[in-house]
Amino acid sequence: MKKHIALFTVIGIGVAAAAYLANRLELFHDDAVDYAKFDTSRR
Amino acid sequence: MIKNKAIMIGAGLANMAAAVYLIQEGKWNGSNITFYALDDHGSNDGSTGSEQADEYWMKNHPMENTKGYLARGGRMLNYRTYVDLMDLLARIPSATEPGMNAAEDTHEFDAKHRTFDKARLLQGGKGIINGGKLGFNNQDRMLLTKLIMMPDSEEEKLDNVSIAQYFQDDPHMFQTNFWYMWETTFAFRTKSSAQELRRYMHMMIYEFTQIEHLVGVNRTRYNQFESIMLPIINYLKAQNVNFVLGRRVTDWDFKDSSMQDEITVTGLHMTNVETGEEEHIDVDDDTAVIFTNGSITDSATQGDYNTPAPENMDYGAAAGLWKKAADHFYNLGNPDKFFADRDASEWVSFTLTTSDHILLNEITRITTQVPGNALNSFLSTTPITPLGHEDVNMSIVVHHQPHFTTQKPNESVIWGYFLYPRRRGEFVQKPYIEMTGQEMLEELLGQLSKVDPGPVNIMTKKDAIMDSVINNIPVYMPYASALFNNRAKTDRPEVIPDHSTNLAFTGEFVEQPYQMIFTEQSAVRSGEIAAYHFAGIPMSRLVKTPRYDKDIPTLMRATKKMFE
Ligand SMILES: Cc1cc2nc3c(=O)[nH]c(=O)nc-3n(C[C@H](O)[C@H](O)[C@H](O)COP(=O)(O)OP(=O)(O)OC[C@H]3O[C@@H](n4cnc5c(N)ncnc54)[C@H](O)[C@@H]3O)c2cc1C
Numbered sequence: 001m002k003k004h005i006a007l008f009t010v011i012g013i014g015v016a017a018a019a020y021l022a023n024r025l026e027l028f029h030d031d032a033v034d035y036a037k038f039d040t041s042r043r
Numbered sequence: 044m045i046k047n048k049a050i051m052i053g054a055g056l057a058n059m060a061a062a063v064y065l066i067q068e069g070k071w072n073g074s075n076i077t078f079y080a081l082d083d084h085g086s087n088d089g090s091t092g093s094e095q096a097d098e099y100w101m102k103n104h105p106m107e108n109t110k111g112y113l114a115r116g117g118r119m120l121n122y123r124t125y126v127d128l129m130d131l132l133a134r135i136p137s138a139t140e141p142g143m144n145a146a147e148d149t150h151e152f153d154a155k156h157r158t159f160d161k162a163r164l165l166q167g168g169k170g171i172i173n174g175g176k177l178g179f180n181n182q183d184r185m186l187l188t189k190l191i192m193m194p195d196s197e198e199e200k201l202d203n204v205s206i207a208q209y210f211q212d213d214p215h216m217f218q219t220n221f222w223y224m225w226e227t228t229f230a231f232r233t234k235s236s237a238q239e240l241r242r243y244m245h246m247m248i249y250e251f252t253q254i255e256h257l258v259g260v261n262r263t264r265y266n267q268f269e270s271i272m273l274p275i276i277n278y279l280k281a282q283n284v285n286f287v288l289g290r291r292v293t294d295w296d297f298k299d300s301s302m303q304d305e306i307t308v309t310g311l312h313m314t315n316v317e318t319g320e321e322e323h324i325d326v327d328d329d330t331a332v333i334f335t336n337g338s339i340t341d342s343a344t345q346g347d348y349n350t351p352a353p354e355n356m357d358y359g360a361a362a363g364l365w366k367k368a369a370d371h372f373y374n375l376g377n378p379d380k381f382f383a384d385r386d387a388s389e390w391v392s393f394t395l396t397t398s399d400h401i402l403l404n405e406i407t408r409i410t411t412q413v414p415g416n417a418l419n420s421f422l423s424t425t426p427i428t429p430l431g432h433e434d435v436n437m438s439i440v441v442h443h444q445p446h447f448t449t450q451k452p453n454e455s456v457i458w459g460y461f462l463y464p465r466r467r468g469e470f471v472q473k474p475y476i477e478m479t480g481q482e483m484l485e486e487l488l489g490q491l492s493k494v495d496p497g498p499v500n501i502m503t504k505k506d507a508i509m510d511s512v513i514n515n516i517p518v519y520m521p522y523a524s525a526l527f528n529n530r531a532k533t534d535r536p537e538v539i540p541d542h543s544t545n546l547a548f549t550g551e552f553v554e555q556p557y558q559m560i561f562t563e564q565s566a567v568r569s570g571e572i573a574a575y576h577f578a579g580i581p582m583s584r585l586v587k588t589p590r591y592d593k594d595i596p597t598l599m600r601a602t603k604k605m606f607e
Contacts, residue, residue, distance in 0.1 A: 023194075024194055025194065029196075035582035035585060038572055039575075039582040039583075040044060042581075
């Protein structure tokens with residue numbers, strides 16, 4: 001049981017750290033969005 | 044809005060890039076594009092001294108000695124991040140290498156002359172310093188990490204924060220090898236913008252790990268005019284693009300609109316700087332106006348071997364016109380942030396031409412490296428900053444020779460600069476800005492002699508070196524680092540500002556996503572965006588920007604480097 005708690009804690013911290021990093025680095029931000037307002041091609 | 048014709052105000056790299064993309068991607072006819080500008084090089088100059096002596100900014104400052112060569116700056120490229128520049132160069136033939144495009148020309152030269160700087164920092168009494176030891180303490184690491192981890196969306200947090208303010212509780216930062224190298228590689232001053240430093244830490248994060256050898260620096264075969272601008276000019280002229288040079292565009296006509304926020308240019312006023320006549324052109328509904336709204340070499344002046352560079356107090360052609368537009372509309376930024384504080388932006392550089400290789404060989408001996416792949420910065424041995432710190436006195440770049448196609452076989456050209464021109468020389472007792480070309484050379488020899496490992500000191504050859512000088516041309520650039528001045532995000536207009544129907548802004552004083560400025564890269568990208576906008580090309584076809592700042596292995600290497 002203790003082993004399981006330790007394992008879940010480690011995994012939990014790892015996931016939280018990865019999520020924090022992904023958020024800080026804006027890993028899922030699509031840079032193309034930044035240029036959309038200049039796009040005249042479909043207008 | 045889609046247009047079919049364009050007027051370019053300014054003929055620097057940014058607008059020339061826009062013209063190439065309009066022609067190649069927009070399928071425009073070159074004859075529909077007209078440049079109005081003072082000259083056809085902007086900051087990317089490179090020619091004989093005599094050619095530049097007659098240019099606009101020098102008209103009230105005649106040079107006595109126009110011999111030798113002049114390039115107001117050197118050009119360090121970085122293929123890894125300069126993706127738009129390399130895309131542009133791949134589209135046009137080289138001006139000097141038959142059968143190659145301009146990108147292949149640069150790649151071929153660079154592959155044969157890889158940069159590996161062995162003497163990035165030098166200091167009297169120590170000689171070459173191991174710059175690989177960045178010298179951080181924990182507070183330096185923490186503050187730099189905060190910059191690296193700050194996402195683009197939070198950049199406003201650094202609005203109006205200077206580098207000095209950002210590190211105000213950590214003056215140690217300014218005594219690290221990292222700072223000495225970073226400030227002189229990229230020309231940051233402590234008064235510069237922390238927002239821009241953040242951008243550099245993001246875009247140049249890969250190079251951060253190899254900063255001491257400048258391994259990521261790529262160079263063109265010749266100076267930036269012959270290797271970058273000339274191929275583009277040749278190409279554009281062959282496409283029948285019109286160049287109307289010797290013009291200073293001085294004012295706008297804007298359409299009146301009920302809400303007073305629609306930006307539509309209907310006419311331009313200009314001065315023919317050769318005849319002094321005032322001219323006017325109408326801008327019709329089908330014409331885009333693409334304007335480079337700041338130039339870091341506007342108002343730059345030259346001296347010569349016996350004369351210091353004079354100060355020209357002009358606000359600048361580009362900035363002056365920007366100010367008129369910004370006075371009219373509320374969303375076009377604040378030019379005074381960049382052009383009203385010379386103390387934050389000025390530098391002096393010099394271009395030294397010698398008839399033989401004595402000095403070149405001596406520098407090679409002292410720095411232990413061959414010409415063409417280094418930036419050598421000389422650290423003071425006494426405190427010279429207002430905070431009482433040591434700092435870099437001067438930096439030099441010894442180009443691969445020849446640096447100009449017309450150089451005679453034994454002639455050599457060396458470039459150097461002083462980031463803080465009001466500081467006093469160590470060997471010539473006056474501020475650098477007041478020095479003649481000869482005095483700047485004496486200062487350089489003094490610095491070299493201090494780090495000379497011997498046994499025969501360079502000073503024993505001083506007479507021979509002085510005799511070899513053809514000219515040393517000092518240049519005062521009041522706005523050289525202006526683009527780095529402390530700013531808020533709203534101080535620069537966007538490439539296509541809101542409510543603009545036909546006016547775009549290009550170059551180094553526009554707000555673009557992610558791009559760091561003071562680079563050929565961002566100038567080209569701004570022109571590309573403007574071209575795609577007016578030609579109706581999907582923005583999804585813009586050159587893809589690599590994001591090393593989101594690359595975990597690169598970030599890990601950077602973290603490791605911080606502890607070296
Ligand atoms: C000393 C120095 C060192 C540099 N080192 C590097 C380096 O190592 N690596 C790198 O990537 N980049 C470097 N750069 C920067 C690079 O040269 C610039 O980023 C680039 O040239 C900017 O191009 P631009 O077209 O935006 O502006 P510019 O080249 O300045 O051209 C704009 C032109 O438009 C003209 N213009 C604007 N408005 C008007 C008007 N109203 N009337 C008439 N003419 C007008 C200006 O006078 C100017 O000639 C350096 C620059 C300097 C000066």
